Amino acid sequence: xxxxxxxxxxxxxxxxxxGGWLLADFDAERLRELGVWFVAGPVLxxxxxxxxxxxxxxxxxxxxxxxxxxxVMGVAVVLGSLTLMAVPVxxxxxxxxxxxxxxxxxxxAGWLVFAAVxxxxxxxxxxxxxxxxxxxxxxxxR
Amino acid sequence: MLPREKDFRSRLRGAQVTARVGVxxxxxxxxxxxxxxxxxxxQESTGATWLPTxxxxxxxxxxSVHVLVGTACVPLLLxxxxxxxxxxxxxxxxxxxxxxxxHLLERVSILALITSAIFELATGxxxxxxxxxxxxxxxxxxxxxGWVATGALALHVAVKLPVVRSALGSDVDAAxxxxxxxxxGSAPAISRRNLLxxxxxxxxxxxxxxxGSTVPWLSRVSVFAVxxxxxxxxxxxxxxxxxxxxxxxxxDPSFRLVVDGPARRVELSRRDLERMRQHEADxxxxxxxxxxxxxxxxxxxxxxxxxxxxxxxxxxxxxxxLQRGRRRFDxxxxxxxxxxxxxxxxxxxxPLSEDHGYPCRIIAPGRPGVTQTKWVKRLxxxx
Numbered sequence: 461x462x463x464x465x466x467x468x469x470x471x472x473x474x475x476x477x478x479g480g481w482l483l484a485d486f487d488a489e490r491l492r493e494l495g496v497w498f499v500a501g502p503v504l505x506x507x508x509x510x511x512x513x514x515x516x517x518x519x520x521x522x523x524x525x526x527x528x529x530x531x532v533m534g535v536a537v538v539l540g541s542l543t544l545m546a547v548p549v550x551x552x553x554x555x556x557x558x559x560x561x562x563x564x565x566x567x568x569a570g571w572l573v574f575a576a577v578x579x580x581x582x583x584x585x586x587x588x589x590x591x592x593x594x595x596x597x598x599x600x601x602r
Numbered sequence: 603m604l605p606r607e608k609d610f611r612s613r614l615r616g617a618q619v620t621a622r623v624g625v626x627x628x629x630x631x632x633x634x635x636x637x638x639x640x641x642x643x644x645q646e647s648t649g650a651t652w653l654p655t656x657x658x659x660x661x662x663x664x665x666s667v668h669v670l671v672g673t674a675c676v677p678l679l680l681x682x683x684x685x686x687x688x689x690x691x692x693x694x695x696x697x698x699x700x701x702x703x704x705h706l707l708e709r710v711s712i713l714a715l716i717t718s719a720i721f722e723l724a725t726g727x728x729x730x731x732x733x734x735x736x737x738x739x740x741x742x743x744x745x746x747x748g749w750v751a752t753g754a755l756a757l758h759v760a761v762k763l764p765v766v767r768s769a770l771g772s773d774v775d776a777a778x779x780x781x782x783x784x785x786x787g788s789a790p791a792i793s794r795r796n797l798l799x800x801x802x803x804x805x806x807x808x809x810x811x812x813x814g815s816t817v818p819w820l821s822r823v824s825v826f827a828v829x830x831x832x833x834x835x836x837x838x839x840x841x842x843x844x845x846x847x848x849x850x851x852x853x854d855p856s857f858r859l860v861v862d863g864p865a866r867r868v869e870l871s872r873r874d875l876e877r878m879r880q881h882e883a884d885x886x887x888x889x890x891x892x893x894x895x896x897x898x899x900x901x902x903x904x905x906x907x908x909x910x911x912x913x914x915x916x917x918x919x920x921x922x923x924l925q926r927g928r929r930r931f932d933x934x935x936x937x938x939x940x941x942x943x944x945x946x947x948x949x950x951x952x953p954l955s956e957d958h959g960y961p962c963r964i965i966a967p968g969r970p971g972v973t974q975t976k977w978v979k980r981l982x983x984x985x
Contacts, residue, residue, distance in 0.1 A: 461763065464763070472752075472757030472760060475753030476757065478753070479718075480750060482742070497725075498718075498721060521791070529791040533800060538800060538803055541681075542677070545811075546811075553728075561830075561832065561833035561834075561839050562731075562838075564829060567825070574825050
């Protein structure tokens with residue numbers, strides 16, 4: 461395993477250095493802009509998105525009934541990540557008036573349908589879980 | 603003011619989750635890297651002499667896979683980063699110099715990995731919608747940072763391999779063998795198993811929601827697909843004749859295609875081309891943005907045009923378009939010689955629409971869409 465790890469580490473360093481060397485071809489102005497993009501990623505994730513998710517998690521653990529928490533987590537993971545992924549199509553930022561075949565759907569309507577499906581599936585899951593646990597003897601409250 | 607690592611109490615986090623999501627994320631990044639390097643070299647301006655002409659949907663498949671695994675990475679990366687978020691607040695014991703140095707080195711490698719991974723996904727997702735909120739050029743930057751991401755990933759795997767192996771070997775919902783594990787005894791409301799299930803569902807759904815651009819039968823349910831796959835004559839377009847500034851020239855009745863070869867040079871009107879022997883080919887147009895569609899193209903074989911000017915079929919051909927200021931792509935010998943490579947005059951049983959390249963365009967099997975030059979005005983044999 462040590463041999464594999466060393467080999468993988470060296471290959472990784474080499475590949476990353478090659479990428480860095482390719483980046484050295486950019487002029488100063490482009491590099492500055494690339495730098496902004498590089499910094500923005502981790503800053504927006506670690507400083508904005510992750511704290512929102514963590515705080516929401518803490519709140520959900522207090523406010524959401526125990527049997528619905530799995531469903532709420534599922535909605536957060538599926539709907540949250542797909543909404544983030546869909547930002548470029550929802551915002552239609554790349555839209556060109558001349559090209560009717562680009563961004564040729566109603567993404568807002570698509571999002572609403574998608575969200576409705578995800579929430580319905582989650583609600584169904586909560587309902588089924590409730591019925592299942594009603595059948596058994598109730599656990600004592602914590 | 604900042605929290606400490608031990609302030610994060612959720613038992614949903616754990617190496618078992620991180621390792622399992624990480625394996626899939628690493629696999630997806632690796633596939634995206636391999637298909638990405640392939641795509642990069644397949645669109646060299648001189649034409650890729652190494653690129654095979656079969657299967658005809660080679661680039662369609664590799665580039666769809668590239669874009670779709672990248673799409674699947676969005677939920678995977680988010681859950682992965684969430685699962686290790688508390689580590690951001692870990693502080694090394696500064697009294698132990700060696701441990702601190704190792705800690706800092708690892709931090710640097712992880713910063714490179716996270717930075718490049720987010721950059722690749724963000725620029726990739728923007729590029730497929732033709733949204734370019736930057737000036738640094740998508741292709742060179744996405745390519746260079748792809749190498750950084752892949753290298754940093756390999757380094758990360760090398761460092762973490764023992765942790766990954768032990769985490770994969772233990773049950774997902776087993777308690778973390780760490781000190782101060784809170785509330786041991788009571789069952790957590792959410793199991794890690796269910797978190798992983800939600801993650802796989804999110805990744806799979808992301809793929810289905812985007813795949814309609816390239817998988818026709820998914821088009822109806824692909825609510826976030828950039829294209830429905832429909833367009834003039836049943837095929838989408840990437841750049842109109844108006845945007846290319848060629849509308850006046852393509853309607854000019856004096857238009858002549860120039861074919862320049864070693865023995866002679868001929869000028870052919872669209873009528874002349876229509877009088878030559880016509881062939882049909884069902885070929886996909888597959889763009890670097892990950893959309894594709896198969897069309898029934900008709901027109902003249904490029905090798906027949908080469909024969910007109912006394913050039914052997916396996917010649918390198920410089921292709922010039924009426925459109926100015928665009929990257930030019932040569933037709934390498936293996937494509938010029940291929941019987942499926944057409945100078946297309948029609949699509950779907952009709953003359954080419956102006957946005958598909960009227961009066962004539964190149965369509966060859968298995969090449970990136972960007973190399974399938976539209977509004978061709980000149981073919982020049984260069985070797």
